[in-house]
Amino acid sequence: MVLDSFSKGRNAWRTRVSVILCSAIIVGLLAGCGDSPSKEDASAKQSSSNASTTEVAPAGQQSAAPSERTITDELGNEVKLPAEVKSVFAPNMEDSLVALGVSPVAQWSNGKLGHFYLQDQLKDVPKIDHSGGLPGPEVLMAHNPDLIVLHAESYAKNGAYENYAKIAPTYVFKNAAGDIEKSLITLGDLLGKSNEAEQAVQAYKQKVSEAKDKLSSVVGDKKVAIIRFAPRGVSLMGGEYFCGYALHQDLGLGMSKLVENKTAANISLEILPELDADFIFVINAYDQGTERMTEMMASDIWKSMPAVKNGHVYEVNNQHWLGSGLIAYEKIIDDTVRLLTSK
Template sequence: MEYKEKLRSTKKTKLALLLTTTMLFAGLQAGCGNMASNETKTPKVDSSASQGTEGKGNTPADPTAYPRMLKDEMGNEVTLPASPAKIFAPNLEDTLVALGVAPVMQWSTGSRPKEYLQDQLKDVPTITFAGGLPPEPEAVMAFEPDLILLHNSYHMDSGVYDKYKKIAPTYVFKHANADLESSVRIVGDLLGKSAEAEQALQNYKAYVETAKKELAPHIQDKKAAIIRFNGKGMFFIKYDFFSGYVLTHELGFTPSQVVTGGDVNLSLESLPDLDADYIFLINDAGTGDAHEKEMTESPVWKSMDAVKNGRTFKVEGDHWLSGGLIAHMKVIDDVKGLIAK
């Protein structure tokens, strides 16, 4: 009897173990089935489907995908259907050349384009802005641009933007020359030349730093002013942009209080108040000959310390009246050649 009881107990133990194993196996199968089911139901993000569409899925939009939609500095919506290839950028040709791009046409006064860029742009046709007036849309349309860049907000106020945007996608800057670093990056981004833009800016900054070290002994605590002559009279170049920006913000000349605080117009009567150690004179394409002669031959001019000390310089070239990395470097070269002899 004792043997039979032990046998029954053993059989019950084996049966319980078998049932437990069977239930555990069934549970594992069910669990695996649920995992497989859950994996099948989990949606996968198609990265290609989200390109060019911001906020869709978890993949960020590709800024180089087309069509590309953005806003310019004036808040206008700009749509680029494809990568721009034919660019019209009056007064921004310097930036295009710095990025290795030739415009489809170049700005001209009516008699000449920007002379300092003609080594690179001599084969690019000109389009006239004679009298400061932009060309008619029909003249622009003839060159079939696929992107137009307008360098300041005046083109919004004057109605030029409304006309040109009907020709091609048009981007308007507030004032491209007032923040050259930003505008170079924006143009680089629009043209798919961001790497080239960064390299151009790095090269320019290195150029400036080298020049500052070389010129420091000559310009430390010295004030500078730039006087422009044209057919309308005599004017100061302000320090916000062009060569005025180069002298003060880049090279380190101290601004003249007369130039920063007064009117841009200059008269012989106000000349004695000019507090400048160095004075640079620009005759705009020879149109200011009469006014330049009147000033430089006057007794008040000859009595000024800058004149007596031989620190007045007549500078040539439209790069002094232009904004851009290339123009600025040419101004720096001129200053080095004049005062660091």
């Protein structure tokens, strides 16, 4: 009886211990399940974290893809620009294109002669002769431009704009040469090169400022004239275009009364005594004005001029002095400073 009671008590004790142990194991398992997420849960949480990071990332860190846009040119034409301009034709604006780091599909030329001072950069660009006017649409189609830029209103006349606009979007300036800095900024916007345009303009302004400082003590309020000798005649260049703009508007050098508020004025031996200039720059246009230049310079009237007597006549490089763009203007300014401050 004692043994039987002892056996029954031992069995009851074992039962109670087993229950306690099982309860502990179950609690532990439940706790472990609560602390360790499944692989699916972890993956879902990671994806949610990544999505949140993408949503809060600053927009400026991602560059938006370019898109087509419609603008209005200086003649009021609506121009639908492609998302990215890859091939441009802009005759007589090659200087500005090179300044922006852009190579056109074709370049302007007079016969076989292009812009001399740009040929290192444009040596592989085909030339299109403009001596007889703008090339026909069939000529331009062979070069497959996706943007055409005409530098002057005159280029868009007589149906030229309508014909060109059928080939590619065509933007027309009223007169790009009248304000090179402004037209360069516009061209930069058209081509997606606004930063390059701003940098080029700022560099040019710095050069102009430095040149003015160097010239102020030499030139002062004295006047400068630019005489262009060409096969068709001799002209005094005003301050509205090309080298005249660079000297008279940008550098602020005084000009003769003969060309005040004028693009240019014809010069002959009869008018020559009226030329009021202390310094004279001479341009032999495309090396084709030699005969007229020789004839005028051999005359007594020429030799009697104060600028000639004082040795203040300088023949300059027609290649960039007849150029239109900041690259040409910088070369013109370098020449002007060098020649006028050398004595």
